[in-house]
Amino acid sequence: MPVTFNHTIIAAKDAGESARFFRELFELPEAPSWGPFANVLLDEGVLLQFAVLPGVEEILMQHYAFLVDDDLFDRTYARLVDQGVEHWADPQMTRPGETNTEHGGRGVYFKDPAGHAIELITRPYL
Structure with a gap:
């Protein structure tokens, strides 16, 4: 298997x-x-x-990346913007309100309700 x-x-x-x-x-x-x-x-x-x-009082931020197709990326990104979710083009959070075009696709970073760093990408890194 x-x-x-x-x-x-x-x-x-x-x-x-x-x-x-x-x-x-x-x-x-x-x-x-x-x-x-x-x-x-x-x-x-x-x-x-x-x-x-x-017993966990403070959640330590983890990173979760999701590969999505271009259509879902467009719809998801539109929802993030419409809902006022803070987002960045980079994991260092230095490019607010932007997406990136790394690795031949597009990507965006934002936080989920627990504060985890979420990444959406349209092309895999490898």
């Missing part, structure tokens, strides 16, 4: 809010959730499981 990515647990301040944010952002239907997890199902069966982690 080849190695594939199946799921990850992402720390959230409010699991439902984070899951909703990603579902709306990526135009995804609601996924079954259980226990402490609010789930988002991506293509190929990849599951993002948002949870409030017991």
